[in-house]
Amino acid sequence: MLADKHILLIVGGGIAAFKALDLVRRLRERGVRVTPVLTRAGTEFVTPLSLSALSAAKVYQDLFDLTDEAEMGHIELSRAADLVVVVPATADLMAKMAGGHADDLASTLLMATDKPVLIAPAMNVRMWEHPATQRNLAILHGDGILTVGPTDGDMACGEYGPGRMAEVPEIIAAIDAALSDGPLKGKHILVTSGPTHEPIDPVRYIANRSSGAQGSAIATALAALGAEVSFVTGPADVPAPQNVRVIPVQTAREMLQAVQAAPAADAAVFAAAVADWHVTNAGDSKIKKDGSGLPQLEFAENPDILATVSQMKQGRPKLVVGFAAETDDVIAHATAKRARKGCDWIVANDVSPATGIMGGTENAVTLISDDGAEAWPRMGKDAVAQRLAQRIAEVLL
Structure with missing residues (x-):
């Protein structure tokens, strides 16, 4: 080469x-x-x-x-x-x-x-x-x-x-x-990854157990195929991938802003585990346990980043891929999510505690598209990423 x-x-x-x-x-x-x-x-x-x-x-x-x-x-x-x-x-x-x-x-x-x-x-x-x-x-x-x-x-x-x-x-x-002149050379792909941290006060936040490993692996695999990758990541446990444009964020609202500010993409992969809610009355200073009772937290829904991009009237990527991390009725919930959000594919996985997938090194996913539900065998997250990247390349060629 x-x-x-x-x-x-x-x-x-x-x-x-x-x-x-x-x-x-x-x-x-x-x-x-x-x-x-x-x-x-x-x-x-x-x-x-x-x-x-x-x-x-x-x-x-x-x-x-x-x-x-x-x-x-x-x-x-x-x-x-x-x-x-x-x-x-x-x-x-x-x-x-x-x-x-x-x-x-x-x-x-x-x-x-x-x-x-x-x-x-x-x-x-x-x-x-x-x-x-x-x-x-x-x-x-x-x-x-x-x-x-x-x-x-x-x-x-x-x-x-x-x-x-x-x-x-x-x-x-x-x-x-x-x-290298890989199959995705000249293509721009947006990838979101990691959790988001929604502040309660300056020292506490709402988050989930996502490590960011799967999103990072996907960005790496796409870059290896020649794509220019914009990688919007929350505070992940794993290092950011090499050879991609890294855009760090903290909250869901910051992630939406970064996604909207990114250059037009040929495909978008939303692997981030975005918090569903944020605290509207987050404290400016640390909330003290002073015997006066429990703090009264007020919540509001976070923006739906996947739906926002999927339903764009102009500039929508040719392929929009979402993720559905579920703990029960995985295929049914993921299929309904795909219809509700308007994305092209949903990558569904079972993240119930017994699987060890959330925060682990392996994944077992089902790719849901117009062609139905395609179950992939359990494999390392790098292998899942490479397989998904190849499928994305087939669509964009």
Whole structure:
């Protein structure tokens, strides 16, 4: 898949930069043309000579290089490749990208490119978990930047946790996925996932036991088939998937707003377990147990996101898929839900406590459509997602 592709490789200034050398070597083995760009901080860890020898190409470093600007220019350089890859993407580089800075060659290329960008973050665990980095990551996901990693592991600084750069085979797989022409290439699919949290007061909320694992797996499977995925997620227990645009929300009303603000979609999969109600008299401060009696909570129905999209007069996705998590009379309740909401498919599953499905790693679903009810065998949630993604691809082709 990678033969004859051209990658612009930006090497950031972190200890993980040494992996960039192995990445170049392995990409070249696959017939990839690599043009390296080395940041000033990157020169502290790898040399231009090493990158040039392994890539068999000139290494670009300076924004105001008169020769380079005369021969190619940073604008052309940023657009001559099929994909821009940043390895490692340091906290500083991510901040520059999120803020739109362009004060050196690397950041200018990232601002000027019209090609997909894949970053492999790497930094100290505390830097990765810092609110500023997480805000920047959310901005980058919202801008359509693809990510691979980081993973948990030992750090060069002696700490352990998330922040370790993905290994070279993982990066190559992400590059392959970013450049693949899967059956959903050029299609935009909206996926909702996770629970919603409806506040009672600043420290309490109403929610359910959804982990977000099935929705995350579906988004991953669709992206693997080449789709551009907008992933609207409540506060899930599982990490957000890679290579999708992540839009985090908390409440059902925020989720509806995010869905309505998303670009027009070819298909929409509503896997989120949205709370049915919210508290209208939620407290501005923590409600105290002070002996004065039970708090009187007042409820109102949350917006019906699935029905809202299913019944759109203009801009309705070609395929709208809902989920029905039931504890009894699963097929009857799910079939009635499909008719009531107006969606094309309902994926029904039994989430009664004995099944272990809610929050577990497996699922047993029935796909309900105009063709009837099609029961799938119990399988891992990743397998369910891949099967559903293939079926979606068949409809959108």
